[in-house]
Amino acid sequence: MSVEIKKVKYYPELREIAALADIIWHECYGELLGQGQVDYMVEKFQSVDAMTEQIEKQGYTYLSVCDDEELCGYIGIKPEADDRLFLSKLYLRNDKRGRGTASAMLNYVFEEARKIGKKRVYLTVNKHNSHAIDVYKKTGFVVADTAVTDIGGGYVMDDYIMEYVL
Ligand SMILES: CC(C)(COP(=O)(O)OP(=O)(O)OC[C@H]1O[C@@H](n2cnc3c(N)ncnc32)[C@H](O)[C@@H]1OP(=O)(O)O)[C@@H](O)C(=O)NCCC(=O)NCCS
Structure with a gap:
């Protein structure tokens, strides 16, 4: 197993991430949120158009996670105006879980945050x-x-907000 994490720079990579997101989101949220809400969220947040807009207009960076050169996960981050980095996405295909890869992904995010002077x-x-x-x-x-966020379409997200101090 050789995991590589790198910044997504090209449109074709974003297309691959969108396809992977579609699979992972349906697998991990299908039961929890229902098919309708997952379809809506994938289109709204993880379609190629949505991610292109996030990157070009909202300051997001996407990172691909490859195992032996095969895309198996992705990360989305966005620096805030204050001392925080927002970890927006952390997703790994289910057959690649349970091996400590998420720890490598999180350490990569912490390093990126430190590099740009963030504290949390x-x-x-x-x-x-x-x-x-x-x-x-x-x-x-x-x-x-905690946060209950209206995401449109009659759906809400009922979340914890979690924080890590660097
Ligand atoms: C969340 C996700 C990225 C975690 O990846 P993972 O492969 O399951 O996690 P890892 O095996 O890398 O575990 C990371 C660390 O947590 C520890 N860990 C895992 N399960 C644990 C548990 N139930 N209790 C305590 N620690 C646990 C591991 O030991 C590991 O620590 P280590 O590297 O020091 O040994 C992955 O499960 C995933 O993609 N899930 C679906 C999508 C999702 O829910 N994303 C998050 C959206 S907010």
Whole structure:
């Protein structure tokens, strides 16, 4: 297993990430949120158009995670105006989980945050996404707040806001 994390620079890579996101989001949120909400969220947040807009207009960076040169996960980050980096996305295909790859992904994010002088990394996670919450807690994130966010289409996201102090 040789994991490589690198910044996404080209449109074809974004297309591959969109296809992977479609698979992972349906697998991990299908039961939790229902098919309709997952379809809506994938289109709104992880389609090529949505990610292009996030990168070009909202300051997001996407990172690809490859194992032996095969795309198997991705990360989305955005520096805030204050001392925080927003960890917007952290996704790994299910057959690649349980091997410590998320720790490598999180360490990469912490390093990126330090490089640009940030002091904290924060994220939002669905309150029922217990595995991800366990991983974040084990890494040193703590629950800082909760948020119910209206994402349109009659859907809401019911999240914890978790924070890691660098
Ligand atoms: C969240 C996700 C990226 C984590 O990846 P993973 O491969 O399952 O996690 P890892 O095996 O790399 O574990 C990371 C660390 O947490 C620890 N860990 C894993 N499960 C744990 C648990 N239940 N309790 C405590 N620690 C745990 C691991 O031991 C590892 O620590 P180590 O590297 O020091 O040994 C992955 O499960 C995923 O993509 N899930 C679906 C998408 C998702 O929910 N993303 C988050 C959205 S907010």
